[in-house]
Amino acid sequence: MSSEQRKLELDRKKQKLAELKSQRRREEEARVQNLLRAPAVNGNAQNGSSSRQTLSSDQVEEILREVGISAEPTIREESPAPPRGAHSENHLDPMSASASHPRISSLLSVDLEFSTIQTASTDNKDSAIYSKGTQTDDERISVGEFSLGSQEFDYDDDMILDHGQFRGRAHSHDQDSPLPIYNEEIAKILGQAKHVDKTLTRQDTEEKKTQTVQTVQPLSEEEKNRLTLDPEFLDSFNRSCKIIGRALNEDIDIFINYTKDPYEKAVASDDLLHLAQVYHDDTWTAKRLVTGMAFSEHHPDLLAVSYGPCDIPNEPPGVIVVWNTKSKRITAEFIVYCQSEIQSVAFARFHAHLLLAGCESGQICVWDNRLTSRKLPINRSPLTTQAHTQPVSCLAVVGTKNAHNFVSLSRDGRICSWNVDNLTQPVDGKELVTKEGKPASATRMSFPIGEMQTFVVGTDTGEILAASRNGADPAVIKTDVCYKGHSGTLTGIEFHRASGVVDFSHLFISSSHDWTIKLWSTKDANLKFSFESHPDLVLDVAWSPVHPAVFASVDADGNIFVWNLNEDVEGPVARLRAGAEGDTVYMNRLIWSADGKHVFVGDDEGRVHMYDVRESLYVLKSEEWNRFARVLSDMKESNEEAEKYNL
Structure with missing residues (x-):
């Protein structure tokens, strides 16, 4: 808004205020004139209405005495002069007016009479509401009358000074001089009111937010x-x-003892193993034999477990469940299946998202x-003579x-040998034969x-x-070397996996149905040893x-053995039997976690048992x-002897 428009607006508001002042002044003068005409009208009414009942002065005094009111009139003291600077013409006090005017003073002694009362209802007069700008008085602002801005205040009828108290009614426009004491009180009141308003506004906002959250509309069917x-x-x-589940199940061992010797030997053999978790799903894995297990190299927490068929009709014969072994909660990340029994499983080492399986x-x-x-599988090899025609027992x-x-x-x-991206036919396929052909x-x-x-x-x-x-x-x-020693079917075989200051990659161990485990070497035919502790x-x-x-190692009786040849070559250092006392649990597959801290064992009930291993078995001393x-040298000498x- 420009300055000229603002000036015109202020002039218009001033004119409106002046009209309001003059109207109020006329109303006050009319009210005084009505009071002055009241005796004459009362006298005419007495002359014209002879039938109305009247009371004498004695009767009135008697009635007043009965109710405890003295008949002698009480004369008020004269009110003090109005405050300095106040306009007498605008400040009209009815009592002061009656004291100065002879006709009004005669109203103090009048005859009382019974009269009929007629009631009438009238509409309330609409109160005019003005904005702060409308109620601005430039003259008062210029002299600093109001310190609270351009606000106007309306006082009630009992807010005119009389002996230091408020009485009567006046408008702030009718006062020329400020009221500093009461302005300060009003300022305090307004300050508190603003604080209360802010608090209420904040509470209303919070309630609205709460209502907004609570009034979320549910989804339809x-x-x-x-x-x-x-x-x-x-x-x-x-x-x-899955993300929320992992976050909720993160766990830290708050009872870890850093002063404990990690290489301290266990007092009891079963102290080296502790059952931490059992992975099982009643829908997909119950009553199924664990046929294979493999860890992902890209995500070491993921363990793929293949399961054999179950006796439930219309269920897929082959199932693979990928478990999240880091989560303290039993979590299946992926579940897949096929229409053939699965004998082996593996992750594609150089394809992070691919899962491979060999079928019956x-x-x-x-x-x-x-x-x-x-x-279901996204790809599968055909049934041809160029590929496999018998169950695929092992994958690698x-x-x-790059190669x-x-x-x-x-x-x-x-x-x-296969190309993972193309399974229409193998890259090459060869038959394995013994030395005898x-x-x-x-x-x-x-x-x-x-x-x-x-x-x-x-x-x-x-x-x-x-x-x-x-x-x-x-x-x-055609085979180069044949290692003989077992008298039963080979159930497990694996090369040495740990790498360190001494190369043991030429060592491998094997397990068999003949209840034994044997240690072999591809470099030295004389280095072999048999472990015969399994029942x-x-x-x-x-x-x-x-x-x-x-x-x-694991056996068909449910035993889990952990061997440490640096401690004992005759028997295991840890021995644990899975399942409750008297239960027959058939342990079929075994795998270590990549960090050597856990051992996973699969049974014939579709369960995978995770055991925590003691620190002395994965935190090494340099001389190990x-x-x-x-x-190994002592083993070789004993074999030669x-x-x-x-002989």
């Missing part, structure tokens, strides 16, 4: 159905649930965990990122760390065959990935490697 059918929403919802039918199946809504991904192979082994001894019935396979060509295979006859994929014959792999069929064996002298080398005595 149609909207719920539409959301549950949206794959993007389901994928986002499942991912969010001889097919190779591939899943992509990015497709969370797809449970060997090599480096690697996906290798599979079936029970008929056929070894195939007989086909080998293979059960387990293992490659040394960092090797792509040489490997060892366990057979049904108990023999271990060492061979190389780089043979001259494109259709046959039943030994079903699997695995080296610790961090400790050079530690490995674990040299100590294990001396133990035994052969001399046998």
